[in-house]
Amino acid sequence: MNQIESIVLREKLIEEIYKIMKKDKNIFFLTDDFGAKALDKLRRDFSERFINIGIAEQNLINIAIGLAYEGFTVFCYGISTFITMRCYEQLRNLSLFAELKEFNINIIGVGTGYSYELSGPTHHCVEDISIMKTLPNFMIFSPSNEFILKYIVDFSIECKKPKYIRLEGKPLKKFTYIYKKKNNFSDGLSILKEGKDFYIIGTGNMTHRAIEVAEELEKYKINAGVIDLYRIKPINSELLIEIVKNVRGIITIEEHLLAGGMGSAILEVLADNQINLPVKRFGVRDKYLYAYGGRENIQKICGLDKGSIVKDTLDWVKKI
Amino acid sequence: MKKKEFLRFLKEKANFIRKQTIKFHLAIPETRIASSLSCIEILVTLYYGKIFNFKNDRIVISKGHGAISLYPILIDLGFLKNIKIENKKSLSLLGSIPDINLPTINLINGSLGHGLGQGCGIAIAMRMRKLNGKIFVLIGDGELYEGSCWEAIMFAGHHRLDNLIVIVDNNKISMLDYCKKIINLEPLDKKFQDFGFESKSINGHNILDLYNTLTSFKKSSSKRPKLLIANTIKGKGVAKLEKNPLCHIMSLEKKDVKEILDKKL
Numbered sequence: 104m105n106q107i108e109s110i111v112l113r114e115k116l117i118e119e120i121y122k123i124m125k126k127d128k129n130i131f132f133l134t135d136d137f138g139a140k141a142l143d144k145l146r147r148d149f150s151e152r153f154i155n156i157g158i159a160e161q162n163l164i165n166i167a168i169g170l171a172y173e174g175f176t177v178f179c180y181g182i183s184t185f186i187t188m189r190c191y192e193q194l195r196n197l198s199l200f201a202e203l204k205e206f207n208i209n210i211i212g213v214g215t216g217y218s219y220e221l222s223g224p225t226h227h228c229v230e231d232i233s234i235m236k237t238l239p240n241f242m243i244f245s246p247s248n249e250f251i252l253k254y255i256v257d258f259s260i261e262c263k264k265p266k267y268i269r270l271e272g273k274p275l276k277k278f279t280y281i282y283k284k285k286n287n288f289s290d291g292l293s294i295l296k297e298g299k300d301f302y303i304i305g306t307g308n309m310t311h312r313a314i315e316v317a318e319e320l321e322k323y324k325i326n327a328g329v330i331d332l333y334r335i336k337p338i339n340s341e342l343l344i345e346i347v348k349n350v351r352g353i354i355t356i357e358e359h360l361l362a363g364g365m366g367s368a369i370l371e372v373l374a375d376n377q378i379n380l381p382v383k384r385f386g387v388r389d390k391y392l393y394a395y396g397g398r399e400n401i402q403k404i405c406g407l408d409k410g411s412i413v414k415d416t417l418d419w420v421k422k423i
Numbered sequence: 424m425k426k427k428e429f430l431r432f433l434k435e436k437a438n439f440i441r442k443q444t445i446k447f448h449l450a451i452p453e454t455r456i457a458s459s460l461s462c463i464e465i466l467v468t469l470y471y472g473k474i475f476n477f478k479n480d481r482i483v484i485s486k487g488h489g490a491i492s493l494y495p496i497l498i499d500l501g502f503l504k505n506i507k508i509e510n511k512k513s514l515s516l517l518g519s520i521p522d523i524n525l526p527t528i529n530l531i532n533g534s535l536g537h538g539l540g541q542g543c544g545i546a547i548a549m550r551m552r553k554l555n556g557k558i559f560v561l562i563g564d565g566e567l568y569e570g571s572c573w574e575a576i577m578f579a580g581h582h583r584l585d586n587l588i589v590i591v592d593n594n595k596i597s598m599l600d601y602c603k604k605i606i607n608l609e610p611l612d613k614k615f616q617d618f619g620f621e622s623k624s625i626n627g628h629n630i631l632d633l634y635n636t637l638t639s640f641k642k643s644s645s646k647r648p649k650l651l652i653a654n655t656i657k658g659k660g661v662a663k664l665e666k667n668p669l670c671h672i673m674s675l676e677k678k679d680v681k682e683i684l685d686k687k688l
Contacts, residue, residue, distance in 0.1 A: 131547075151551065162540045162574035169483075169544015172530060173552070193571075196537055203524055 109274035113213050115249045116270065117141035119256040120178055124149055127260065131170050135160050135181040137213070142180075160185050164193035164208075171206040176260055182219075183212025183228040183269055187235055194238060197265050201240040207263040211270065215245075215307055216358030218272030220398040224391040228269075233363025235267045236336050242266045243336040245365075247310035248278060251333050254288035271308040273398065278314075290342055291334030298328020301354060301420075302347050306332045306365045309356040312409065316356070319413045325420065327354070335365055340372040352381035352423055354416055358407060361386040381423040385412050429472075433630045436499075437467040438688050441660050443495030445680050446508045454519040457658035457670035458489030461594040461627070462561065465653050468633040469559065470496050470527075474641065477527050479556030481545050484531040485538020486563040486592065487520040493528065494521070502526040536569025538562055539589065543575050546584040546648075557641055560589045565597035567608055579648040580619025587648040588640050589620070592627065594657035598671045612652055620650045627653025 118141050124130045125148070132145060132153045146153045156163040160181060167177040179186060187194065187210070200206055212231060219226035235243055242264060244255050255268060295310070296317055305313030310331040317327040330346065332338070347353055353373075355366035366384035373380055387405050394401045402408045406415065424432065441463050448456040469475040475482055484490045494517055497503045503526065506513045520533040530541050542560035549556060566572060579587055591611065595602050602608055612622040621643070625632040633653065640649040657671070658664025663679050677684075 154547070156578065157574075159574040159578070161536075161571040162543070162578055165537055165540025165571065165575065166544035166547065166578070168530070168537075169541040169546070170548045171544075172541070173545055173548030175548055175551075192534060193537065193540075196532065196534065200523060200530070203522070 108277050110249050110277045111274050112246060112249065112252065112270045113139050113211070113272070114141045116211065116252045116256065116268070117145060119253050121145050121148075123256055123260060124152065127176075128152075129174070130176045130178070130260070131167075132178045132180065133163050133167055135163050135186060137181045139213075160190040161193050164190045164197060167208045168193070168197055168200065168206065171208045172204070176207040176209070178209045178211060178259070180211045181213070182226070183215045183231050184226060186210055186212050187231045187267070191234065194235075194241075194265075198238040198240045201265050205263040206265055207259070208265050209259045210265070210267045212267065213270045214272035215269045216271065216309075217392075217398055217401045220401055221395055223393060223395070227392065229358065229360045229387050231267075231269055232335055232357070232359050232365055232368075236363065236368065240265055241336065242334065244268045244333060245306040245335050246270070246333050247305065247307055247331050248275065251288065258288065269307060273308075275308060276311060291337070291339040292330055292332045292343060294346060295329040295331050298350060299326040301325065301327040301350050301352050302330055303327050303354040303356060304330045304332050304365070304369060305356045306335060307358070309358050309407075312407070312412070313356050315409045316354075316412050316416070319409060320416065323417060332365060335368060338368055338372055340376060343369075343372060344376055344378055347380065348378070350380075352383065352420075354383045354385065356385045356407070356412065358402070359386055361388060383416060383419045385415070430631055430634070433467060433472055433634070435688055436471045437464050437630060440467055440492055440495050440499070442684055443499070443508050444492040445661070445675065445683065447491055447494055447514065448675060449677060449680070450508070450511050450514050451517075451519065452674040454491045455488045455671060456491075456661075456675055457596075457664045457673060458486065458563070458594070459491045460659045460661065460664070461655040461657045462486075462489060462592040462653075463492050463659070464628045464630055464633055465561065465590055465592060465655075466490070466492055466496060468630055468637060470500065472630075472634050472637070474634070474637045475559060476556060479554065481529045481549070481556060481558040482527070483529055483538045483542045483545065483558065483560045484521070485535065485560055486566060487531045487533045489563060489592065490521055490531065490561070491519065493525065497526060535563070535566040536571040539572050539575035540578070542587055542589070543579050543582070543584060546579070546587040547582070549586055550584070557586050557588050560587065562589065562591055564591055564593045564595060564608060564611070565602055567591070567611075568597075568606065576615065576618045576620070583619070583646045584648045585643075585646045588637070588651065589648065590651045590653055592655055593652050594655045596657040596668055596671060599669065601668050612650070615650045619647055621645050621647045622650035622652065624652040624654060627655035628659060
């Protein structure tokens with residue numbers, strides 16, 4: 104697969120938000136004093152609708168609730184760990200208000216997984232899927248590439264519900280032909296590569312790992328397809344089952360705790376639909392990492408590097 | 424109506440709503456009666472004193488557990504139809520903490536420390552839409568232990584949210600003790616003033632003071648958010664509650680309030 108140049112998802116997402124804020128005066132952008140290059144333009148041109156709340160995530164979400172109650176669409180921008188966990192009860196209040204009324208609040212969390220590779224476990228974000236998934240009325244998006252971002256922004260305006268958009272913080276490789284068929288965004292997932300024996304499901308940055316693993320497995324005569332799961336909640340279970348029903352098993356890869364993560368959501372879909380398929384989950388075991396020395400090093404420690412995943416998959420394939 | 428008659432009307436309404444709130448509590452003893460009795464004059468002045476304009480203004484009730492007196496008010500004003508305090512069955516539709524579907528209320532919180540920030544968001548939205556109304560936020564003093572309140576107080580002061588009127592039901596008792604024994608909040612007005620608020624401290628059961636202060640806040644041209652410290656008595660009107668720092672978790676029986684309920688207005 105051709106890989107050229109890299110892309111920083113948040114920059115691209117903010118560019119899309121900028122375009123839409125230019126047309127639509129009904130949008131606010133709040134940040135907890137967290138920035139990006141692309142934000143400068145937004146801050147300059149929409150000085151009234153861009154508010155730096157300060158390092159106060161609880162207040163940020165409460166203010167978003169007030170604005171959204173009055174009919175504004177709100178984007179809330181911050182580091183994924185803090186914009187989900189520091190203000191979790193505020194998000195829960197939003198979730199329960201949204202049961203009764205429309206609240207269009209879009210939480211953008213930047214720096215999922217081990218994006219902050221040097222900052223240690225306070226900045227590692229390996230619980231966000233699990234805790235956000237449990238909140239009713241929230242949708243969760245976990246894009247792996249820039250094609251999806253425009254759709255996410257368009258959808259954010261159109262669908263007046265709370266959403267959590269989780270973004271990898273580091274540049275990602277840009278794929279030239281990631282979607283072979285015309286992708287339908289509302290599907291929530293996309294086949295990047297058809298598979299006969301297995302399907303590997305990735306989300307966010309780990310979709311890229313899934314592609315590498317699938318390519319490597321070809322060398323061992325294992326034909327594995329790749330699914331990019333960019334909407335984690337709700338999962339399109341019908342389409343997912345349709346795709347995987349004839350393969351021998353499923354492999355899930357996420358830079359997130361195994362407990363309550365994407366892989367566990369896949370297990371739920373299969374179990375709830377009486378689909379008896381072997382599943383191998385790759386993710387972070389039940390521990391925090393005081394590990395530095397770069398992303399690859401951290402991924403190696405938790406068995407999420409290409410080599411470990413291929414090796415463990417080959418072992419697993421022999422057993423099933 | 425002359426002002427004197429109007430004030431008498433408000434006082435009578437407050438007595439009526441106090442009785443009705445107690446009756447409501449007797450029917451549903453799980454409700455927090457002491458906390459609801461301290462803010463009756465505040466709510467009556469807002470709702471019957473034409474301070475709170477249903478059309479143009481907004482109201483966020485942050486101390487949701489202490490707002491069951493909203494039920495008799497909204498029933499009396501005709502917003503809640505087919506519900507009678509005397510009819511236990513119809514009351515079963517109502518929770519011990521009112522929810523945001525309640526008419527005239529914009530947001531209401533069961534969990535503490537959220538209403539002030541939400542009110543700031545509404546204030547910004549109203550300013551953006553160039554709406555003239557005010558946003559009232561009713562909070563409790565014990566609630567101010569939540570750090571999120573202070574995040575919102577800093578924000579309101581810095582952004583000069585002059586359409587925001589915060590009312591603290593300063594009943595001085597939290598769930599387990601007097602606030603001054605837990606962490607002393609005084610001087611409360613000074614704390615708010617330092618963050619850019621205009622503030623006034625009054626007797627929260629004195630309808631005239633409430634009416635005058637809220638009216639002057641509504642008319643004020645100062646570019647600052649406003650704070651009304653309503654000094655109240657938790658459990659106001661019920662001797663058994665007034666004297667007890669644990670009154671927050673106390674329920675009443677008919678004999679405790681027979682005298683109040685029997686008293687003619």
